Amino acid sequence: MSVIVLAGAIGAGKSSLTALLANHLGSQAFYESVAENEVLPLFYEDPEQYAFLLQIYFLNKRFANIKKAMQEDNNVLDRSIYEDSLLFHLNADLGRANEIEVRVYDELLGNMMEELPYAAHKKHPDLLVHIKVSFATMLERIEKRGRPYEQLEYDPTLYDYYKELNRRYDLWYENYNQSPKIQIDGDQLNFVESPQAAQQVMAMIDEKLFEIRN
Numbered sequence: 001m002s003v004i005v006l007a008g009a010i011g012a013g014k015s016s017l018t019a020l021l022a023n024h025l026g027s028q029a030f031y032e033s034v035a036e037n038e039v040l041p042l043f044y045e046d047p048e049q050y051a052f053l054l055q056i057y058f059l060n061k062r063f064a065n066i067k068k069a070m071q072e073d074n075n076v077l078d079r080s081i082y083e084d085s086l087l088f089h090l091n092a093d094l095g096r097a098n099e100i101e102v103r104v105y106d107e108l109l110g111n112m113m114e115e116l117p118y119a120a121h122k123k124h125p126d127l128l129v130h131i132k133v134s135f136a137t138m139l140e141r142i143e144k145r146g147r148p149y150e151q152l153e154y155d156p157t158l159y160d161y162y163k164e165l166n167r168r169y170d171l172w173y174e175n176y177n178q179s180p181k182i183q184i185d186g187d188q189l190n191f192v193e194s195p196q197a198a199q200q201v202m203a204m205i206d207e208k209l210f211e212i213r214n
């Protein structure tokens with residue numbers, strides 16, 4: 001079974017593009033657990049206390065989503081399991097998780113990756129689509145979406161957190177080699193409001209899928 005994952009910083013447009021792409025491919029979209037996520041607001045309130053718990057929460061939900069998504073071809077996942085690790089290591093570097101928590105998480109993730117059901121011989125998605133956004137766009141979109149606990153007024157230190165996350169995402173994508181990948185310019189392509197831009201993005205992804213599959 002084949003699966004496509006959407007990657008990108010907070011507010012990059014992953015959920016929006018997940019919906020468009022699943023609709024385009026006639027498949028199902030699998031979203032991150034946000035609205036019903038009882039740990040996320042606690043994390044933003046007290047990251048030192050909740051970084052590890054949030055990570056375990058996301059890992060658990062992510063794994064369940066991957067298993068479900070794998071039941072049919074072309075399903076689309078909002079964020080990859082690899083990015084969870086990127087986010088956690090950023091938090092650990094900021095002193096929000098201790099060495100033991102990092103070791104336990106890394107080992108658990110490694111173990112779970114071995115069990116991933118992408119295919120018996122292939123443990124990675126068919127395609128990773130990264131939406132690259134500048135830091136300025138990232139901030140704009142976080143504000144536009146308006147989740148209260150993600151706003152800079154709620155916690156001004158989020159500015160540095162988001163800036164560093166955006167920087168690490170670019171490096172992460174450059175080094176990502178677990179599957180075929182494609183990058184979408186989320187600053188230039190307004191696939192949310194412009195049907196032409198949405199069509200352009202679908203065409204880019206179709207072309208990449210064709211290249212991979214032939």
Ligand SMILES: Nc1ncnc2c1ncn2[C@@H]1O[C@H](COP(=O)(O)OP(=O)(O)O)[C@@H](O)[C@H]1O
Nearest residue numbers: 010011012013014015016141145189190191192
């Ligand atoms: N390419 C885009 N152009 C304009 N607005 C966008 C674009 N992508 C996302 N948005 C808007 O930015 C906000 C965050 O998008 P969302 O899809 O929730 O991001 P993510 O899932 O990556 O956090 C939403 O308000 C969405 O409508």
Ligand SMILES: Nc1nc2c(ncn2[C@H]2C[C@H](O)[C@@H](COP(=O)(O)O)O2)c(=O)[nH]1
Nearest residue numbers: 009010011032034058083084087088150
């Ligand atoms: N500390 C972590 N935070 C995470 C992780 N995965 C998602 N998130 C946060 C970031 C956003 O506030 C929210 C939803 O993410 P979007 O990018 O979809 O807006 O959840 C994680 O692994 N660790």
